[in-house]
Each structure stands twice: as structure tokens, then as C-alpha cells.
Amino acid sequence: MVAFAERRPLGDNAKAWALNAPAIVVIALLVAYPIGYSFYVSLQKNNLKRPRAKRFIGFDNYKALLSDQAFLSALKVSALFVLVVLGLTVVLALILALVLNERFRGRGLLLSLALLPWAMPGVVNGLMWRTIFDAKTGALNGLLQQLGLIDSYHAWLTSGTGAFLFTALAQVWNTLPFSVIILLAGLSTIPSELYDAATVDRAGAWRRFTEVTVPWLLHPLLIVLILETMNAFRAFDTIYVLTGGGPGDATTTIALLDVQTVLTFTDFGLGSAYAWVITAITLLISIGYIGLLYRKGNFEV
Amino acid sequence: MSTQVRIPLSYRIPWKKIVLYVLAVGFALYLVLPFYWIVAMSFMHEVDAISVPPHWVPVHPTLENYLGFVRPNAAQELVGGRAVSETPYSLRNSLVVATATAVLNLALATFAAYSFSRLKFRGSQVLLVLYLLTRMVPGIAIIIPFYLLMRSFGLLDTYLALILSYTTFALPITIWILKDFFRSVPRELEEAARVDRCGWFRTMWTVFLPVAAPGLVAAAVFAFMTAWNEFMFALFLTSTKAAKTIPVVAANFATDFNTQFTVMAAAGVLAVVPPLVLALLFQRKLVQGMAAGSVKG
Secondary structure (H helix, E strand, C coil), rough: CHHHHCCCCCCCHHHHHHHHHHHHHHHHHHHHHHHHHHHHHHHHECCCCCHHHEEEEECCHHHHCCCHHHHHHHHHHHHHHHHHHHHHHHHHHHHHHHHHHHCCCCHHHHHHHHHHHCCCCCCHHHHHHHHHHCCCHHHHHHHHHHHCCCCCHHHHCCCHHHHHHHHHHHHHHHHHHHHHHHHHHHCCCHHHHHHHHHHHHHCCHHHHHHHHHHHHHHHHHHHHHHHHHHHCCCHHHHHHCCCCCCCCCCCCCCCHHHHHHHHCCCCCHHHHHHHHHHHHHHHHHHHHHHHHHHHHHHCCC | CCCHHHHHHHHHCHHHHHHHHHHHHHHHHHHHHHHHHHHHHHCCCHHHHHHCCCCCCCCCCCCCHHHHHHHHHHHHHHHHHHHHHHHHHHHHHHHHHHHHHHHHHHHHHHHHHHHHHHCCCHHHHHHHHHHHHHHHCCHHHHHHHHHHHHCCCCCCCCHHHHHHHHHCCCCCHHHHHHHHHHHHCCHHHHHHHHHHHHHHHHHHHHHHHCHHHHHHHHHHHHHHHHHCCCHHHHHHHHHCCCCCCCHHHHHHHHHHCCCHHHHHHHHHHHHHHHHHHHHHHHHHHHHHHHHHHHCCC
């Protein structure tokens, strides 16, 4: 730090790289190295339970993946999960952010409530929804019955479709706040003159929304899409507690399957191959999003 | 002949207000009711908590579920006793790990973010995108080597292993939040300080950082939340009450079929309170700090 106070300043280039050095070292050591090593492990037959059988097998783990029913099913579950969670989150977060952007009594309270799910660890979120969806004593059953909507208690999580949808709903509740904050932050910076101008042009509420709000929000929306896609794709803790992946493999997402492979079956080789496929897919999606940001022209770094 | 009845403007039904309030109340219920349910359960006796139809308000409110974490009674000792006794330790562990992660992140990210906001340098775009891409790497992809690395350094079941891993999760986003906020700080402030012959370090400390406070707060809260909520790494890297964090202990409640719903609920409530207080305290700065990051890119 002292160096920058000296009379002869270093060039901007050297200065900038020096400032970035600590972050780069930490990331290189703790992300770049492990991810390289993980690729190396994915080329091995490597199961902790059979240490003697450890050897290099090239791409055999990856070849195994292509015909691995558990893997293909988890990939499908994850893809659907991302679509459902992302769709619901974006719509709900956008409406809630639009509400919070208005002035009304109780706005502060609603904003505080909107932060609540953010403070909840995924595991605790899973616990909470388990007590709510419980077949014998759950709050959801109790509420619906008292409202006269159902006659008898239902086991919400025993059918594949039911478990999938309720797990997705639990996940949406948990991930909503972050999107709301980002969208609200974006909304709060729209200059009010834009709306005034639109009103003078006699644009209705819907046209003001599509022609002023949405274009202005494109960037925050893309950020939300990126982060929430990643979150939903690697979703695991809420599901781990809520359904454990069941019934059958109806809620076994790719991340959950990977953790089971590594933790329960201690198959490091196959687990690493799973992980590499997940990484490749996530990177492809994110590069797609980043490309979109660039094309929109408002990705200025 | 037709007589048109004109409703004076002031009698028009305020549709916009009505829609707004209906939505606001709907969202408020949606956000708070699930949490209310575990709060209510945490103050109930087991019998009341599992009754059909449910009691929506504790009829015989009790603190025994919370007291059990400090002195478990016979029944709590019997069912899920380990998770119960580990809860207080895990709360302490989570607090230490999350706070340390937030501090370390701010320190590292402030330098990096400053360079992006003030200096023109070759490779800045690439570096920035690279930071973001490391954030895209799923945790599961690095957990095995990370575990082996920590094992060879003898860091398994320690705070440091968790702090280091959470720092790498939060760092990229922290840098992104901060760089945009830093850009919104007027350069003139620093130039004025320089005229007053302040060194770089003093300028940063006394002029720049105080002005950038909302961004710093947003970044710190973000890092804290990331660390507080993380489960997978904590599951792999910790094994005893020396370092287990609250999500790991909470998961023990869930996988133990004997656990009482009420004790589980109490643990859940305790797990939410610290980060919630933090988020509420810094609510305004949080949105302000995020505003810079999400809009300008």
C-alpha cells in the first residue's frame, strides 16, 4: 500500500494488477487449482472404498455417464427444476419489486418481510416446508381443510409430480428476496421524467410498463437470470432436507446425485465426472448470458 | 332524452390503490406465514404442535424447546440428543465463520474493485469476466480436491477451511458490487484530498471508503449471508462441534426420524435470527448498494 503513496507512481497497469493480486492468488489457489485437479480425478477409477483399484482410465467415467440412467434422469429433473423455479421467481420478484417501488402505507414493513427468506439457510428452509407439507400434521393440510378446500389430509410429497412441484415452490420462496432486491434497485433508478413523457403521450399503464420499465430493467433482469439459473441448477440443500431426492428419483437433481455419489458411495472418479459435466453446462449457460449482455450493449466494464 | 350520469372525478374508484394493497397484503402473507408457522411451533408443546386441526397460536406457550439447547430434558436427550446439544456451538461457529468471511472478502475485494473503478488497464475486461466465471463453477466441482487439500494441510474441521472456501464463493460478486459503487463516488473527492497532500492510503481510509459505505455494507451483508447459508462445504469439511455450522446441525434434525417438530422449529428460528437482524439493520444501504451494481453492469 505504501508504494502507491510514493512520489513516482507506478503505471496504471502494474498498479491495477498489484491491487488484484490478492484476489487472484486466493481464487487461483482455491478454485483454479481444485478444478484442474478435479478433472484429473475424473479420469481415474477412484473409489475410497476400493483404494487398491485406483487407476487411470481416461474418459471411461464420461462414457459411462452417457448410458447412466441415474445421471440422465437427474439432468432432466434439474433442467425442469431450473425452468419452473426461474419462471416463478422472475414473475413473482418482478411484481413484488413493482409493488415495493410504489409509495404506500406499510411499504417499509413489506420490504423488511421481503428480506426474511434471504436470511434462511436452505436446510432450514427445507425443515420449515417439511413441517408445512407434512401428511399427518402439516400446516398446509390444516389450513386447506379449515377453509373447506379439502376433505381429508393429503400426502403432498408422495407422488413424483407433487414432490417436484412442492419442492420447486419451497425453493422459490427461498430465492425470491435476492431477485427482488436487484430488481427494486434497478427500478429505483428509472428517471421519473421517462414516465412523465410517456404519460404525456397518453401511454396506458401497460405501455408504460413495456416501453419504459422493461427496457430499462433489461440489465438487472439478466443479472437475475444468470444468478438464479446457477442457483436453481445447483439446488440441493432444500431438496436434501425436504424429500431427500424422492420419491424414487423424482426430485433428485444433478447436484444432489453428485453429492450422494461422492459422500455415500465415495466414488470420487465418477463424482468428479458428474461435477465436470455440471460445470461445463453452467459455463455454457453463463457464457450465453454474458454474450447477451454484450450484445445489448450495456455491459460496460 | 338520454341523461348521462357523470361521476365526478373524485368519486372514481381508485383501482390502482386497491390493486396495490391487495398485492401488498398477499405478498406479506406469502412471505411471513410459513415462517410464522415455525415460530409458533417453536413455542408449543409437542402435543399441540401435531394436533389436528392445528393450533395456529400456541395455547400453552412454553420456552422448553429453546431451554432444551442449554439443558436438554430427558425426552430431548433421548430423541435427537446430539443435534440438540450441538445447536449452541453451531450458532457460535456460524457467527465466527460468517463474520470472518465478510471481513476477509471486503479486504480483498476493495483493492480489486478500486482498480476497476479508477484505473484503465490492459486485461481489465477479461479479468472481470474471469472473476464472474469462477463464481459460475458449482461448489460440487471443487469439493473433492478442496477436501483433499484441506486434509493435507490438517485444516479439516476448522474455521479456516470454511472461511477460505466461502471467501472464494463471495469474492467475485463482492468485487462486482463494489466496483460499480466505487464508480459512483466522485473523483473530485480524491483529487481534493490529494491536493491536501493526503497519501493514497489516507485518502482511501478517510475520504473514499466512508463515501462508499453503502456499497461496502451491501457487499459485507452479501458475503455474510453466503457463508451463513452454505451447506455442502460445511457438510464435507466439518465433523464435530468444533466447526459444524448451523445448516449442518439443522440437517441432522431432519434426517433423524425421532426429532420433535417443536425442537427442530426452535433451532430453525435461531438459525434465521442473526442474519435477519443484519439484513433489517442495513436494509436501506443494502438496496442502495445493490442499485449501483445491477444497473450499470
